[in-house]
Amino acid sequence: MQYLTALVLGLFVAYIGAWFTGAIHGNMALLLFVATFVTGIYWLAEKFWFLPKRRAALAQMEATAANHLSADLEPGVDGEIALRSATLENDEVREQRRRHMLAQPWWLDWTAGLFPVIALVFVLRSFAFEPFKIPSGSMLPTLEVGDLILVNKWTWGLRIPVLNAKITQGSPVQRGDVMVFRYPPEPQVDYIKRVVGLPGDTVSYLNKKLTINGKEVEKIPAADYQGEREEMDPGAGEVTRSPAQLKQYQELLGAHQHHILNDPERPAGVSMVADYPLRENCSYSPEGVTCKVPPGYYFVMGDNRDNSLDSRFWGFVPDGNIVGRAVAVWMNFGNFGRIGGID
Numbered sequence: 001m002q003y004l005t006a007l008v009l010g011l012f013v014a015y016i017g018a019w020f021t022g023a024i025h026g027n028m029a030l031l032l033f034v035a036t037f038v039t040g041i042y043w044l045a046e047k048f049w050f051l052p053k054r055r056a057a058l059a060q061m062e063a064t065a066a067n068h069l070s071a072d073l074e075p076g077v078d079g080e081i082a083l084r085s086a087t088l089e090n091d092e093v094r095e096q097r098r099r100h101m102l103a104q105p106w107w108l109d110w111t112a113g114l115f116p117v118i119a120l121v122f123v124l125r126s127f128a129f130e131p132f133k134i135p136s137g138s139m140l141p142t143l144e145v146g147d148l149i150l151v152n153k154w155t156w157g158l159r160i161p162v163l164n165a166k167i168t169q170g171s172p173v174q175r176g177d178v179m180v181f182r183y184p185p186e187p188q189v190d191y192i193k194r195v196v197g198l199p200g201d202t203v204s205y206l207n208k209k210l211t212i213n214g215k216e217v218e219k220i221p222a223a224d225y226q227g228e229r230e231e232m233d234p235g236a237g238e239v240t241r242s243p244a245q246l247k248q249y250q251e252l253l254g255a256h257q258h259h260i261l262n263d264p265e266r267p268a269g270v271s272m273v274a275d276y277p278l279r280e281n282c283s284y285s286p287e288g289v290t291c292k293v294p295p296g297y298y299f300v301m302g303d304n305r306d307n308s309l310d311s312r313f314w315g316f317v318p319d320g321n322i323v324g325r326a327v328a329v330w331m332n333f334g335n336f337g338r339i340g341g342i343d
Contacts, residue, residue, distance in 0.1 A: 005107035008038060025188040029162050032122040039118050042111035050108060058101045062094070126161040127153055130324060132180060132190065138302035138309065139192060141225055141248065141259050142178070147338055148331040149192075151180045151324035164320060173198065173322075175212070176256030178342055179300060182321040185274065185314055192326060193310050196253065197291065197299030205312065206288040207268045208305065210251075219249040225261055230307055246306075258343040263306035276315030291316075 012035065019026030104113060125131075134147040143149065153159070157170030164182070173179070173195055183189040197203035197212065204211040211217065229244035247262045269286045273279075282291040289312050293299045297316035302308025311317065332338035 002105065002107040005042075005111060009110060025186070027162075027188060029126070032118065032125060033162050035118050036115070036122045039111050039115035042108060043115035046104065046108050046112040050104075051102075054102055058098060061097075061101070122161070125153075127158055129153060130180075131330070132192065132326075134192065137228065138304050138307060139178070139194070140227060140261055140304040140307075142194075142303045142343060143192070143326075143329070144332065144335075144338060146332050146334055147329045149326050149342070150328045150330050152327045153324045155325050156322060159322075164323075166319075173298065173325075174256075175254035176258070177254075178326040179298070179317070180323040180326055181300070181317050182323065183314075184276070184317060184321060187321065190323060193300035193302050193308070194253070194256075194258075195298050196301045196311075197293040199293055199295045199297060201293045201299065202290065203293060203299045204288070204290040205301070205305075206285075206290065208262050208288070210253075210301075217251060217253055219251040219260065222248040222250050222259060224248060227261060227304075228307075229263060229265070256343055258303065260303045260305055261307075266306040270312045272313065274314045278316060281316075288312075 012031075015024075015026070015031065018024045130151045130153055132149050132151055134143045134145055134149065137145055154168075155171055156173055157166045158168040159166050175195055175198060177195045178192065179195050180190055180192045183191040196210065202213055209216055210219075225246045225248040227244055227246045228241045230239050230241050244263060244265070247264055249260050249262070251258055251260050267286075268288050270284060270289050273284060278294050278297070281294055282289055291299055291311070294316060296319050298319070299311045300317055301310045301312065326342050328341050329338050
């Protein structure tokens with residue numbers, strides 16, 4: 001059994017190693033599900049098979065040792081005294097032997113012993129809160145690179161882990177909510193953006209002005225933001241970054257009041273648009289894009305409007321791709337002042 005367990009643990013280590021090195025796109029939900037299932041089997045086997053066998057073996061050994069001790073001593077008062085003396089002398093040895101025989105072998109310690117912790121993490125991550133790390137600046141100034149955020153998994157309805165199928169209705173998604181979702185072109189990758197358009201909405205982003213169902217979204221100028229401009233270097237095929245003075249606005253979207261950024265040197269139009277499903281619902285021009293959001297889908301954008309790969313480029317987010325609602329920054333090791341709720 002120990003060799004089989006070593007193989008299983010080796011497969012887990014290999015998967016995590018390939019994920020860490022970038023050889024594969026890892027799936028944490030799947031990894032935790034499999035780990036919970038496998039360690040759960042070991043935990044049940046330990047509880048109902050391996051531990052009872054160790055206890056039975058210990059009881060048999062203690063009974064045999066007691067019989068041998070009684071047989072070796074003479075009957076009478078001297079024999080009883082000797083038996084008590086031998087019993088006291090062997091208490092420490094017996095306790096050490098008892099601990100040794102009842103102890104889990106390493107292959108159970110690393111499986112059944114870890115099951116309660118892994119199961120707890122799996123349940124909390126699947127149905128309560130899931131942690132994420134912000135990898136890019138597409139949500140500046142709301143979220144910064146390095147922010148560690150918590151994503152609420154129940155507000156919009158509970159979902160079956162791995163399958164992501166909805167099992168409770170929950171509250172409806174609202175305009176302005178910050179959503180974590182599976183990136184439609186690559187569902188194994190998680191993205192985070194702000195919900196701009198709900199099912200049935202007509203969303204226009206023309207000349208850097210956002211309009212929903214014919215009504216322009218209010219935005220108030222704020223202090224300029226010192227940020228970065230990302231540009232593709234055609235020769236090197238790499239993204240270059242340079243300091244940039246960005247225009248900042250306070251935007252009121254639904255019940256959410258937050259800040260957005262615009263780069264005055266970036267054109268309003270959208271380039272390099274993907275051939276995504278339901279693209280016929282959108283029309284593009286040099287001024288920007290207008291889309292009719294289909295039923296069961298959402299239109300999302302980054303707060304860093306001119307530096308965000310979002311629905312303008314790759315289309316709508318299906319309801320089945322929703323992971324949860326981003327609610328708080330719980331840590332940023334470079335700036336503790338970032339801790340707090342998300343607007």
